[in-house]
Amino acid sequence: MRLSRYFLPVLKQNPAEAQIASHRLMLRAGMLRQEAAGIYAWLPLGYRVLRKIEQIVREEMDRAGAIEVLMPTLQLADLWRESGRYDDYGAEMLRITDRHERELLYGPTNEEMITEIFRAYVKSYKELPKNLYHIQWKFRDEQRPRFGVMRGREFLMKDAYSFDVDDERGQQSYNRMFVAYLRTFQRMGLQAAPMRAETGPIGGDLSHEFIVLAQTGESAVFLDRRMLDLPVPGEDVDYEGDLSGIVADWTRLYAATEDVHDPARYERETAEADRLTARGIEVGQTFYFGDKYSRPMKANVSGPDGVERPVQMGSYGVGVSRLAGAIIEASHDEAGIIWPDAVAPFGVGIVSLRPGDAAVDAACERAYAALTATGKEPLLDDTDERPGGKFATMDLIGLPWQLIIGPRGLADGVVELKRRRTGERRTLPLDEALAAISA
Ligand SMILES: Nc1ncnc2c1ncn2[C@@H]1O[C@H](COP(=O)(O)OP(=O)(O)OP(=O)(O)O)[C@@H](O)[C@H]1O
């Protein structure tokens, strides 16, 4: 992409309404535009990041055997009456009436709808297990939308739903999602710790919140810091095999959010030197709730014994749009965002120090073509802005590499290569710089 033709409305000033770094930086880097409280337009740079996050989530869901669908944002109120949640959900639900006076709602989650789809087609244990997921916008009329995309009203969520014939297999499906979550967040450059979570009215005791540690997190968390050193399963993890050992390793050490924190137990189980009190951002939650929806909604399957029973379900959410903010909270400095390679909107920023200079233009074009060919997705700053402004913008938008090309360097046969994360700068011939970026 050439910056002269792109749409990147960066802000020089800090927006007054932004209280935390990620919100401030997303607005300043031209990623986001607030359209109403908690409702945002994703501008081109932001949308590229959102799509990268979404794609990692999708790949890890697929790897774990989940199957992608797409359910609508609007749902019938009657569906939610079947589970009893239409009245329970309260003011967070956005209720809509169509021209025929039919009651609809903008989905805050999809347990009812997926259960309705499942029961229409699946009748036998032979078709199980199944796990269906979608990545779709949700609406929750949050009392206090704030911190930009971290707590929006309209937000993008990945939600998966597992279906099994019995509890034991339901637990295995839960374990697959648990492991997929460890992998998903690691691929985005995040350290996310699974923590025991409140099960609330849903019942059962199997739920984990995946929490990224950050000073600006909304909840206090208490954990055994040794959890942060546990190895995350690799891509070759066998989702058909027994994952209970991995889940046990990750759930053995104490880790809890303030809602469920048990100080006595914490002190008993965790040596003082290992206790870590911090703040955290919830980026995902896994839940096993058995027949909570299948029983009232009569989603039954016949077992090997021919007897019909409610299918056993779990649900698994990831805050896709919240993750864009969480990644920035975990990775930024004074100058701006520092994108992990896997979610960076562009891989490299090429800074032309003198557009119009024949040698500089030629070198920039050669770099642009080479980096495009190797899939590095370069953003070429070919605008007339002063070098100082260009450097500030590059640091602000946080691309992993900056390749700086100017007439003086070229006269000596060199360009400058900067790694955003470390600030390390090297002066070297263009071909060597291109090789270093692709290494
Ligand atoms: N208002 C929101 N804005 C952005 N992301 C959200 C919002 N609410 C939930 N999410 C994301 O969706 C995921 C799954 O939704 P879930 O129903 O578990 O949310 P939740 O527990 O109500 O979230 P929270 O406790 O933060 O309100 C959450 O882990 C979070 O990452």
Ligand SMILES: [Mg+2]
């Ligand atoms: Mg949650």
